[in-house]
Amino acid sequence: MTDISPRQTHVTSADGTAIAVTVTGQGRPLVVSPGALCAAQDWQLLADALAPHMSTYAVDRRGHGASADSPDFSIEREQEDIAAVLELAGSDAILLGHSYGGLVTLGLALRQPPAGFILYEPPVPVHGPVGGAALAPFEEAVEKGDLDHALALGLRNFLKLPEEAIEAFRREPVWSVRASMTPTWAREVRAMDAFGDDLERFARLETPTLLVVGELSPPWLTDTSRRLKRSLPNGSLVEIPGQAHDAYLTDPAAMAEAILPFALKPVSAMGDRRGDITGTGGRC
Template identity: 50%
Template sequence: MTETAGTVHHVPSTDGTRIGITSTGSGRPIVVVHGSLNTAQDWQPLADRLAPHVTTWAVDRRGRGTSGDNTEHSLKQEQDDIAAVLDLVGPEAILVAHSFGASVALDAVLGRPLAGVVLYETGMPGEDHFPESTIGPFEDAARRGELDVAFEMGLRNVMRLDDAGVEAFRSSPVWSARAVLMPTWGRELRALNDFDPDLGRFAAITAPALVVVGDLSPGWIVDNSRRLQRNLPNSRLVELPGQGHEAYLTGTEQFAEVLLGFVREIDS
C-alpha cells in the first residue's frame, strides 16, 4: 500500500496553542486522538487504508508533530484541544481515541453530540495511581537526555512489561521514535493522577461506542477497559485476536475492518 502524506490543518485551542490535524481520504469524518508514545504520523498507515471510505482527521496532541505546546500542561488543556478539533470537523464525526488520548477524550466528549466513539485501551489509572517513586526517576533520566533509559523505566514501571516485553520493544523499529517522546510522557502520567476515577459520569455518553482491547495486551489495561465499557450505556467490547496495544500498526487491516464495520452500523 502506498502511504500518503495527508493534508495538515491547524486550529487554535483555548490557550492559543496551535493544534495540528492531518486529514486523509473522503467520506464520514473520523477524528483520531493518539496515545502517549505516538504522533499523528503513526496512524497514517491506517488512515491510508481507510481513505476510500472515510476522512481520517489525525490529531497531533500538543507538544509533538505539527502541534505547538505550552509551558503548562493539564488534562483540561488537552480536552480543550480535542473540543477545538471536534468543533472544526462537526457532529457527524466518529471519535477514535487510544490509550492516554482516550483518557483525555472521555471528558472532552461529555455532553457533545457525536456519531460514535471508539476507545482503544483507555490509559486511565487503576486503583493504584502513578506515584512519585515511579514518575520522578523516569523524568530525571529524560531531563538528563538518557531517553533509552527513561523509556525502559517507563515500559517496566508504567506499562508493567516483563523482560521479554521490553526486549521486544527494544528490537523493534519503533524504539527510537518512541524514546524521543519521553519528555512528554512524564507530564501525562502526572496528569492522569488527576483523572476522576468515578466512571459513572460516562453514562452520559450515549452515542454508539466500541471499547477495543487486544488479547495480548497487559491485563491491567484490559481490565480498565472492561470497567469503562460497563459504564457506557450504548457500547460493546471488541477483542482483537493476536494484537496488543498498537494494533493500528501491527494489525492495520484487522483494526481497519473493525472501524469500517462500526461506520457501516452507524450509517445504516
C-alpha cells in the same frame, strides 16, 4: 476522482495553540487522539486502510509532531484541542481516543458528546496510580538526558510490560522515536493519575461507544476497558485477535475491520446524543 492522499492542516485551540492535523481519505470523518508516545504519523497506516470509507483527522497532540505547545499544560487544554478538530471535521464525526488520548476524549465527551465514540484501551487508573512512585526515577532519567533509560522505565512501570517485551521493542527501529517523546510523558502520566478511578460518572454518557482491546494487550488495560464498558449505557466491545496495544501499526487492516461496522453506522442509527451534558457530569 477525489484525492484521498494525506494532507496537513492546522486548527487554533481555545488558548491560541496551533494544533496540526493530518487528513486522509473520504467519507465520514474520524478524529483520532493518539496516545502518549505517538503522533499523527503513527496512525497513517490505519488512515490509509480507512481512506476509501472515511476521512481520518489524525491529531498531533500539543507538544507532539508539528503541533505547538504551551507552558500552561493540562488535560483540559488537550480537550480543547480535540474540540477544535471536531469542529473542523463536522458534527457527524466519530471520535477515537487511544491510550492516554482516550482519557483526553473521555473527559471531553462528558461535556461535548460526539456522534460516535471509539476507545482503544484508555488507562483509567482503576488499578491504582499509573505513575505513582515510579514517576520520580523516570523524570530523573529524562532530566539527565538518558531517554533510552526513561523509555524502559516507563514501559516497565507505567505500561507494566514484561522485560522480554521491552527488550524485543528495544531492537525495533521505532525505539529511538518513542524515546525522543519521553519528555512529555511525565506530564501525561500525572494527568492519568489525577483522572480518578470513578467509572460511574460515565453512566451518563449515552453516546454509542465501541471499546477496542487487543488480545495480547497488558491485562490491566483490557480489564479496565471491560469494566468501563459495563458503566456505559450504549457500550460495546471488540477484541482484535493476535494484537496488543498498537494494532493501528501492527495490523491496520484488522483494526479497520474491527471499527468500520461501528463507525459507518448512520447518525440516526447511533442516535443523536450530542447535547451538552455538563450539568450532569462529574469532574473529568
